[in-house]
Amino acid sequence: MRSTLSELGQSLSRNKSMTISLVVTMTVSLLLAALGLLIQSQADRTEKYFGDKLQLQVNLCTKNSPSQNCIGGVATDDQKAAVQDAIRANPEVKSYEVRTPADNFSRARALLGQSETGRKALETLGPDSFPESYFVTLKDANKFDGVVSQVSGMDGVGNVNSLKKLLGPLFSALSKMQYAAIATSLLLIFAAILQVSNTIRMTAYARRREIGIMRLVGASSWHIQLPFVLESLIAALISAALAAAGLAAFTYFVVYGYLRDTLGQITTWVGWHEAFVVAGLTTVLALVLALVPTLVMTRKYLDV
Secondary structure (H helix, E strand, C coil): CHHHHHHHHHHHHHCHHHHHHHHHHHHHHHHHHHHHHHHHHHHHHHHHHHCCCCEEEEEECCCCCCCHHHCCCCCCHHHHHHHHHHHHHCCCEEEEEEECHHHHHHHHHHHHCCCHHHHHHHCCCCHHHCCCEEEEEECCCCCCHHHHHHHCCCCCEEEEEEHHHHHHHHHHHHHHHHHHHHHHHHHHHHHHHHHHHHHHHHHHHHCHHHHHHHHHCCCCHHHHHHHHHHHHHHHHHHHHHHHHHHHHHHHHHHHHHHHHHHCCCCCCCCCHHHHHHHHHHHHHHHHHHHHHHHHHHHHHHCCC
């Protein structure tokens, strides 16, 4: 073990510049991959909160609804039944989900509770301030006119919102950001794999005489491979730690420092839980990214 650690120290000292270059490349690629995963979590969270782009949101009347359909105040049970019957009978509808005023209040609390301004606004509201809503999933997101024209004029309906119009730009922006981060990450991951391969090849060539002697005295393949594996493992763990630090900085300064306070009324934003999960996934990716090429390349270049 002492000889292995000695060989590891010599290898790190000898290949200092290449190791630093590998760590930098892996850190950037892992950070971009982490941001891509975090953006995907954000898209999933937004869809879970609002619904997907195939949906319409039908809000029934509350006691304060300004719609002409709400002259009688809160939607009655008969009006609710009539609206549900109309939704079920429409051929453009695939399915629908009922959200009670308590459900909508809970979601509003999650949304507005992200900022101090939102929390103050929520103090004056209660569940009775929110409508019962029907989230209608369409067979085709572009064919919603029939449902809107049928339902929007019915008694007890406060308003009808197309989530395709409301969320389309947000989902589009999130999708483009995710694809850009992942595409750049894949390119840098490929560069990191090439760097791992090149580092092993050059190190094996520089130590070819030592490796030959170790073969002659009966050293096992694993004993010869171990310093290379440990070197890649150290580089991977350092890269994963730096990427996690970058992700934590993004979460703290961008998500909590800006998005939740400034854009907290648009959607619910990811938090530390999602960041920790993504950091764990990128750590696993770092280990795979470093160890698999190392094990493959050492078998090739250490066969002396």
